[in-house]
Amino acid sequence: MRGLGLTVAEIRELAVIYLGRPGEPIGPHVAGLLRRARDRADTRIAELQGLRRRIATPWYAPSLAFTSDAALIFYGASMLLAAARGYAGCEVLAVTNWLLRRDDQVGCVLFAPVDALERRP
Helix, strand or coil, X not given: CHHHCCCHHHHHHHHHHHHHCCCCCCHHHHHHHHHHHHHXXXXXXXXXXXXXXXXXXXXXCCCCHHHHHHHHHHXXXXXXXXXXXXXXXXXXXXXXXXXXXXXXXXXCCCCHHHHHHXXXX
């Protein structure tokens, strides 16, 4: 019964009913307690899903929720393509430079020192 989500108190309640009222069917009592257990589980699942969203979202894309997944996929794919091609430029341009067979560069102040080190022989 614990495996079905019933509390120890609920199992005791069923035992008292079962032993105290031998002529009364136990099925309706079990069904009612299982409904309560299911409702508790559904509530807990909803709470955990909300917690998961609160934990995960700010870590990877906090502000523009409607573009966050697309932006992550684009930037992730760009970085993987840049790594696979050995492209030492701006990762944001890796896909367009590959498709257009170009070598456009964009000044990236944050990563400029790293890019300069990567270009060294």
